[in-house]
Amino acid sequence: MELKHKLHSWQDEGLIDESTVEKILAFESKQPKPLKLPLLMIIGLIFFSLAVFSFIAANWQEMPDVLRITLVLSVMWLFYILGHFSETKKIGHPILFRLIGLAMFAASIVVTVQTFHFSLFNSYLPWAIFIAALGHYWYWRQFPYAIVAFMFGLQVLFTSGENLGWFQWGAFLVVSVVWFYFSRTGISISFSWILLFGAGLALWPVVEYENVLWPIWTLFAVVAFTLSFPEKERIARPFYMIIGGLQLLVYLAVLGETQLSFIKMNVVESIALSIAGLVILGFYYIRFKKIAWISSLGLVGILLYDTSAIGLAILAEVVALTYLVNEHRKDRSLAPGFVFFILVQFVLYFIYAWGRMDVSLFFLIGALLLFALSGIAWRINKKKAGVSS
Amino acid sequence: MKSFLIPALQTLMIILIALSFFATSWFGEEYVLRAEPYDPYDPFYGEYVLLKYPDLKPSDSAPGGDIFFSLKEGDDGYARIDRIDSEPFWGAIQGTNYGGQITTSQLEQYYVEQGTGPGLEEAKDLALTLVVAPWGAIRPTFLEKRPEQN
Structure with missing residues (x-):
């Protein structure tokens, strides 16, 4: 009615003629009317489901094992079926029903595992949701599934920790690589790239190799892999630049705070890392200009020794300043470079100057x-x- | 109908998990372990009793860290350690020998009916019935107060 009223007022003002008004009204009357559930029915449904849930909760302990699992599975199916009808009949958002369905899948794992008195620690739960959410994303291509997959992928890495074995690590790497390979959208490429980097970090506890240079090795390896996909490299670039910058800051801070003799260094590895840095620098001349900044991390290995420690501070200063000047010269956004430059100054100032100077000075x-x-x-x-x- | 492929796969996974537990009961051998509770309750997942086992104490010569062990029934009807090894063997349960106590993740806690946890905790002397499958899987099936012994 509101539309009709508006059209007539426009007609009265001479903005449109009568035939246009009739055409618009005829067109609008043919449009499908959105289906609206009556308010009373919605309230009724809410109360009904509350009643069902409280009935189940009251009898939960007495139920046989299989019935409990079947019940949670049926609720999961109910939401997937609702999602299906929501999609075909175009009512509401099917993704909401399917996300609840996915949550019910998680609930059914919890119920199953608990029914058989297993601990949920180190269980299938994060893996199952990670894979299931990726399955949803692959099938329906909606980004909320990618967010769920990313969160549970991180959970797999965090909860596994020291217990991550070769098999689990390999499986995680394969899943991350496959996700990265088939990613088309920015969000999907970003998430899978971060998981790929996480998989690289998680390798070191698996091989039980204690070393302070592993984050740089990991970054080099993942960046080199990323370069094989130039169109995806562009999206992953901010991530590896930020991670590289953070790594340089952390090495600087750790070196300032730790007694140098505590850091176990291996000369061969330090030199190998510098060579790897040079190889990464080689990509700079092929195509990828930003790589030069990352390759400077290759020097960190030989700058962690007693005699060369001051070099790390100089490296950080030079990188921060030249990056800032370069971005300014190319007329690009200065904010990230400036933040990094200030952070380097603060780390140097607070960690190196604190305790070596009079407070007022x-x-x-x-x-x-x-x-x-x-x-x-x-x-x-x-x-x-x-x-x- | 293709949009039901994913929930179908999810259902299949749950069925497989449940089947793996039932298979332990179908093919396994039943033991009763003396158990003692400590520090129960998980506010998130419900009430359970954390258990330790006085009979799962290895000898001083037993290997430490990750170990594999099997059970046998003792004269009093309660299970004891039969064999303990640092390498896996047929029918062995995977566990850890830490500080002279053997633990295995499947035996550490038992979910109980809401409200029964404190009673079981007070009783102190408990008995856990469990089934051990030939392939080493465990399924705890019943937790009760231990009958008085003379």
Whole structure:
């Protein structure tokens, strides 16, 4: 009725003529009316389901094992069937029903495992939901399933921890690689790339190789793999740049806080990592310009020794500053480079200067440092404003 | 109908998990272990009793860390350790020998009917009936107060 009223007022104002009004009304009357459930029926359904659930809860302990499992499975089926009809009849959002169905699948695993007095610790649950959510995503191509798969993929990595064996690790790697390979959308590529990197990190406890350089090895390996998919590399780029930056900061902080003699280093491995860094740098000349920044991590191995430790601070400063200058010269967004630059200064200042200086001198230099940084920021902004105007 | 493929696969998985437990009962041998409860209740998953087993104490010469063991019935009707080895053998249960006590994840807790946990905990002397499959899988089936012995 509202539409009719509006059309007539437009007609009265001379915006449209009578034949257009009739055409629009005729078209609208042929459109399918959205189905609306009456409010009373919705309230009735809510009360009915509450009654069913409380009846089940009251009799839960007395139920035979098979009946309990069947019951939860039937609820799961109910939601998938509702999802199916919601899709075919175009009522509501089928994804909501299917997500509840997926949650009921998780519930049926909990009930089954509990019925047989098994611990849920280290159980099939995260794996099952990870695979099931990926199955949903592969079939229906809706991103909420990818989010669920990603969360449970992380859970597999976190809960397995030390207990991750070769078989589980291999399976996780295969699933992550397959997901990454078949990913088409940004969200899917991002999630699968992070899981792939997580799989790389999880390898080291499996091989029981204690070493401080493993995060860099992992990053190099995953980045080199990513380069075989140039169109996906572009999407994964922010992730490996952020992880690389964080790694440099963490090494810097750890080196400042730890007695150097506690860090067990292996000369051969340090040199091997530098060579790997050079290989990664090689990709810079082929196509991938951002790789040069990552390759600088190859030097970390030879900069963790007593005699070369100052080199790590210099490396961090040089990388932070040249990255910032380069981004400024290319007229790209300066925010990430500037944040990284400030973080490097703070790590150096707080970890290296704290305890080596008188408190008043510490704050005086801190104030001067902040002053200098804000001056740089102001100058960059001014120049940028000058370029754009 | 193709959209029901995924729930069907999920159902199949649940059936397989349940079947693996039932298979333990069909093919396994039943033992009763003396058990003692400690620190029950999980607010998230419901009430259960954490159990330890006085008879699952290995000898000093037994290997430590990850171990494999089998059970036999003792003269008093309660199960004892039969064989313990650091390598897997046919019918062995996988466990850990830590601090002179053998633990295995399937035996550590038992979910009980709501409200019965404190009673079982007070009783202290419990008996757990379990079935051990020839392939080493375990299925705990019944937890009760241990009958008085002379």
